[in-house]
Amino acid sequence: MDTPHASINVLDPKVAQQVAAGEVVDRPASVVKELVENALDAGASRIEVELGDGGTSRILVRDDGSGMSRDDANLSVLRHATSKIRNVEDIEAVTTLGFRGEALPSIASVSSFSLTTSTGEGAATKVVVEGGEAAEVSAASHPKGTTVLVDRLFYNVPARRAFLKGARAERSAIVEVVTHLAIAHPTLAFRLSEGGRDYLSLPEAGDLLERLAQILGVAKARALRKVEYESGPFGVSGYAALPSLTEGSRAHQTISVNGRFVRAENLHRGLDDAYRATVTSGRYPPVAVEITADPRRVDVNVHPTKQIVRFSEERAAREAVASAVRDAIEWRTQAAPQAPRAPERTFTQDRFSGPSRPPADYPSYAAEGRSPYTAPPARGLQEARERLSEASRPLAESFAEERERYTELPERGALPQASPEELRVIGQLAAGYILVEEPESLWVVDQHVAHERAILDKLHDSDSPATVQSLLVPEVVDLSPAEAERAAADLEELSVYGFEAEPFGPRSVRVTAVISTLADRDIAGAFKDALSAISGTEPGHRREDHILATIACHSAVKMGDKLSQPEMEALIKSWLESRLPATCPHGRTICYRIGLNEVARKLDRH
Ligand SMILES: Nc1ncnc2c1ncn2[C@@H]1O[C@H](COP(=O)(O)OP(=O)(O)OP(=O)(O)O)[C@@H](O)[C@H]1O
Ligand SMILES: [Mg+2]
Numbered sequence: 001m002d003t004p005h006a007s008i009n010v011l012d013p014k015v016a017q018q019v020a021a022g023e024v025v026d027r028p029a030s031v032v033k034e035l036v037e038n039a040l041d042a043g044a045s046r047i048e049v050e051l052g053d054g055g056t057s058r059i060l061v062r063d064d065g066s067g068m069s070r071d072d073a074n075l076s077v078l079r080h081a082t083s084k085i086r087n088v089e090d091i092e093a094v095t096t097l098g099f100r101g102e103a104l105p106s107i108a109s110v111s112s113f114s115l116t117t118s119t120g121e122g123a124a125t126k127v128v129v130e131g132g133e134a135a136e137v138s139a140a141s142h143p144k145g146t147t148v149l150v151d152r153l154f155y156n157v158p159a160r161r162a163f164l165k166g167a168r169a170e171r172s173a174i175v176e177v178v179t180h181l182a183i184a185h186p187t188l189a190f191r192l193s194e195g196g197r198d199y200l201s202l203p204e205a206g207d208l209l210e211r212l213a214q215i216l217g218v219a220k221a222r223a224l225r226k227v228e229y230e231s232g233p234f235g236v237s238g239y240a241a242l243p244s245l246t247e248g249s250r251a252h253q254t255i256s257v258n259g260r261f262v263r264a265e266n267l268h269r270g271l272d273d274a275y276r277a278t279v280t281s282g283r284y285p286p287v288a289v290e291i292t293a294d295p296r297r298v299d300v301n302v303h304p305t306k307q308i309v310r311f312s313e314e315r316a317a318r319e320a321v322a323s324a325v326r327d328a329i330e331w332r333t334q335a336a337p338q339a340p341r342a343p344e345r346t347f348t349q350d351r352f353s354g355p356s357r358p359p360a361d362y363p364s365y366a367a368e369g370r371s372p373y374t375a376p377p378a379r380g381l382q383e384a385r386e387r388l389s390e391a392s393r394p395l396a397e398s399f400a401e402e403r404e405r406y407t408e409l410p411e412r413g414a415l416p417q418a419s420p421e422e423l424r425v426i427g428q429l430a431a432g433y434i435l436v437e438e439p440e441s442l443w444v445v446d447q448h449v450a451h452e453r454a455i456l457d458k459l460h461d462s463d464s465p466a467t468v469q470s471l472l473v474p475e476v477v478d479l480s481p482a483e484a485e486r487a488a489a490d491l492e493e494l495s496v497y498g499f500e501a502e503p504f505g506p507r508s509v510r511v512t513a514v515i516s517t518l519a520d521r522d523i524a525g526a527f528k529d530a531l532s533a534i535s536g537t538e539p540g541h542r543r544e545d546h547i548l549a550t551i552a553c554h555s556a557v558k559m560g561d562k563l564s565q566p567e568m569e570a571l572i573k574s575w576l577e578s579r580l581p582a583t584c585p586h587g588r589t590i591c592y593r594i595g596l597n598e599v600a601r602k603l604d605r606h
Contacts, residue, residue, distance in 0.1 A: 014109065014132045017079065018157055021106035027164060028055025028153060029173035031107055035148050036181050037097035038104070039063030041084065042146065044188065045204065051194040054167030055174050057152060064145040067119040070137065073127050076115065077135050079105045095295070097260055104148075108132060110160070112151040120144030131156040175199050176251050179215060183254040183288045184261040186211035208288060212239055216252065216286055220245055227289055229324030233297055234317060236324035238289035243275055243329060244583045246283035254288045255321070257298055262309045267291070270321030274329070277460055277545050278580055287325060291317065330579040414593060415582055416443055425568045432559040434568050436591075442599070445591040447563065450575040451556035452549075453590060455517050457578035459548045468498040469516040477501075477524045478508045483531060490534050497530060497547050517555040526554035 011019070025031050032049055039047045042065025052058030068076060075081040082101030084090075090099070107113060109132030118124035124142035129135050154161035164170060175192060178200055182190040186208045192200040205211035213221035224239040255267045271287055279285060299310045311317040416423055418438045426435040429444070436443040459466050479487060487494070487509050491501055498515035514523055529550040537543040557563065563571070575581055575590070582590060600606070 017105065017109040017132055020102075021110045021157075024102055024106040025110065025153075026160070027173065028059055028170045029177045031055070031059055031111075031150055031153060032061065032174050033177045033181070034098070034103035034107065035059070035061035035150075036178065038148075039065055039146065040181070040185060040188075041096045041098055042066045044145065046189040046191075048191045049174070049178060049193070051171060051174065051192070054169070054171030054194070055153070056164055056167055056170055059150040059153065060147065062145065062147040064143070067142075067144050067146055068117045068125070069119055070123075070125040073115060073117050073125040074135060074137050077104050077108050077113070077127055077129050081105075095259070105132075107148075107150055107153075108135075110157050111153045111155065114149045114151075115146065116140050116142045116149075117146040118142040118144055171199070179251065180254045180261045183208070183211055183215065184256040184259065184290070209239060212286070212288055220286065224286070225328040227287075227324050227328040229320065229327060231320050231323065232316065233293055233313070234320040235292040236289055236320055237292075238287070240271075240274070240287045240289065240325045240328045241285035242582060243278035243285060243580065244589065246279055246285050248283065250284050252286035252288075253284055256290045257309050258292060258295060259290070260309075264309050266311075266314050266318050267321050270318040271325060273318070273322035274325035276541060277456065277549070278329075278583060281542060289321065289324065291321065293317070415576070415591070416441070416593075420573060420576070423572070425565065425572055427565075428563055428568060431562050434563070434572060436572060440596045442594045442596070443591050444594070445572065445575070446589075447561070447568075447571065448556050448559055449588060449590045450581070451571050452552045453581060453583075454571070454574040454578045455555050456549060456552035457580070458517070458574075459515070459552060466498065467516045468500070468513050469519045470500075470513045471511065471519065471523075475511045475523045476504055476508050477511060477527050479528070479531075481507055483528070484508065486535055487531055490531060493534055494527075494530060497551065499527060499530065501527070515551060515555070518551055521556075522554040526551050529554065 036047055044063035044065035046064050048062045050060040080101045082099055084096045084099040108129035113129040116126045124140045126138050126140035127135050178192045182202050186205045189204045190200055190202045202214050223242045223245040227236060227238045227240050229236040253271055297312045416438045424437045426437050429435055434445045434447050484507050488503050500513035501509045501511045504510035511523055511527060518526055530547045533546045537546055
C-alpha cells in the first residue's frame with residue numbers, strides 16, 4: 001500500500017506572512033490595539049477609532065501624532081521595519097509599546113489596508129496594500145498625524161474569518177481594549193464610535209482618577225482608594241475600589257507595566273488575593289494600577305501581541321500587587337506599612353495555637369465592667385482615620401461643579417471618622433442595631449455583621465493566630481447518617497479549623513474543643529456548615545475563606561441578642577479596628593449614617 005507522501009514546499013512569502021499575521025492579529029480587537037499603540041508611540045494626544053460592523057468590516061484609527069515621511073511610510077508596511085529599536089540590546093530597555101515592526105505588515109497582509117500620514121511638513125503620503133500585495137504609494141492630503149484604514153479584515157484568510165464572533169461580541173472586545181488603553185493613558189483623548197454612535201468619548205483627563213470617573217461614573221469613582229506602594233524592585237500606583245463595588249468581569253481591572261497595558265494572569269491573581277475574604281468569587285472590583293519595575297526584570301517579548309509579560313520574580317510581582325491593593329482598601333494601617341504582608345497563608349495544621357492559651361480579646365460576651373474607651377486607641381487607628389478622611393475628600397479639583405455633592409459623607413459605605421473618645425454608644429435598637437453618636441451624626445450599625453467582620457478579621461490575622469479552647473461540657477452535634485459519615489472522614493481537616501471532635505454513636509459527633517470565639521456560641525451550626533463547606537468546595541483558599549466566614553458568622557452575636565453597654569462598646573471598638581469595617585465578607589453594608597442636619601430638616605429646623 002502506498003503511504004501518502006507529502007513533499008516539502010517553501011511557503012510563498014505572502015502565505016508565510018499571512019500565517020505569521022495570525023499570531024499578532026487574531027481578531028478586530030487586536031488590530032485596534034496594535035494601531036492605537038502605534039498612535040501612542042507616535043506621541044498622539046487624540047486618538048479616534050471608527051468601526052463598521054464591530055470592526056469586522058472596517059476599522060479606522062486616526063491620530064494626531066508625529067506622522068511619517070514618505071520613505072518611512074513606505075517602509076512601515078515592510079516586515080521588521082521599525083523605528084523603535086536598532087539592535088538586540090535595545091529590547092532590554094524598550095520604552096515604546098511596539099518594537100517588532102510586525103503589526104502593520106501583518107494587518108496589511110490580511111485586509112484591504114491603507115495608511116495616510118503626514119509629518120505636517122510637505123505633502124502627505126498614502127500607502128495602499130491589498131491583501132499583502134506590493135504597496136502602492138501616492139501623494140495625498142492629511143493633517144499632521146496618521147490615519148489607518150483596515151477594510152474587510154481576513155477577507156483573504158477564510159479560516160480566520162470563520163473564527164470571528166458576531167459584530168456585537170467583536171465590538172465589545174474592542175470597547176474593552178480601548179477602555180484599558182485609555183485608562184493606561186489618562187491624559188490623552190480617546191473616542192470610539194460606530195455609525196455615528198459613540199461607544200467611548202473621553203476628553204483628555206487631568207489625571208487617572210478623573211479618567212476613571214469618566215468611565216465608571218462619578219458615583220463609582222467615589223468608592224476608589226488611592227494605591228501607592230513601593231516594595232523592593234516594584235512600585236505600584238493607581239486606584240482600587242472598595243470591596244463594596246464589584247462587577248461581573250475584569251473589564252475594569254486594568255493593569256499596566258511600565259506604561260504598557262497587559263493581561264497578566266499572575267498579576268490579576270494578585271488582585272484576587274487582595275480582595276479575598278471580602279469579595280465573593282466571580283466578582284471583580286474596578287482597579288487601575290500601574291506597576292513600575294526595572295525593564296530588565298520584565299520581559300514583554302514572550303508573546304507576539306506583547307500583552308503577556310513575564311517578571312524575573314513572578315511571585316514577588318503578584319505579592320506586590322496584592323499588598324498594594326490591600327493596603328489601599330484596608331482602613332487599618334500596618335505597623336510597617338511598606339512591608340508586604342504575606343498575601344497567602346499556608347494551609348497547615350498549626351494555624352491555631354494549642355488549646356492552653358485563654359481566649360484573647362473575645363471573651364464570652366459576659367459583661368466586662370470597664371469601658372473599653374478608657375484604653376488608649378489601638379496603634380494605627382488614628383492614622384487609619386486620617387487616611388479615611390483623606391480618602392473621603394472630594395474628587396479632583398476639576399470636578400468642582402460636582403463638588404457640592406461630595407462634601408458630605410455618603411449615607412452608606414462610609415464610617416465614623418471621629419476618634420473613639422468622641423464616639424458614644426447610645427444603645428440598642430430592636431435588639432439588632434447599635435446606635436452610635438458621633439458629633440454631627442447618628443450611626444446605625446448592624447450588630448451581627450459588625451461583629452462578624454471583627455471576628456473574621458481576627459481569624460485571618462496571621463500575626464496573632466486564633467486560639468482553640470477546650471469545652472467544659474462537650475457539645476454533641478446530631479447529624480444525618482450521611483453527614484456523620486462525612487464528618488468521620490473529615491475530622492482531620494476540621495481540626496485545622498479548631499474543631500476537635502470524635503464520632504459519638506452512628507448519627508452524632510462529640511465536639512470537645514473549638515476556636516475560642518465560638519466557645520459559647522452556635523457550635524453545632526458552625527460545625528455543620530464547616531462540614532458542608534468541605535464537601536461543597538475544592539480544597540484551597542476559597543474553601544478556607546468559606547469555613548472561616550462560617551465560623552465568624554456562628555460566633556457573632558445575632559439579631560435579637562440583647563447586649564449590655566460594655567458589650568456594645570467592646571463590639572464597636574473591635575469592629576472599627578478591623579481592616580475592612582465598611583463591608584461584611586459578602587460586600588454587604590454594615591452601617592449607615594443619619595446626619596444631624598437631616599434630623600433637623602425632618603423636624604423643620606432649617
Ligand atoms: N500611527 C503612527 N504614527 C507614526 N508612525 C507610525 C504609526 N504607525 C506605525 N508607525 C511607524 O511604523 C513602524 C512600523 O509599525 P509597526 O506597528 O508595524 O511596528 P512597531 O510598532 O515598530 O512594532 P510592533 O510590531 O511591535 O508593533 C513603527 O516603528 C513606526 O515608526
Ligand atoms: Mg506597533
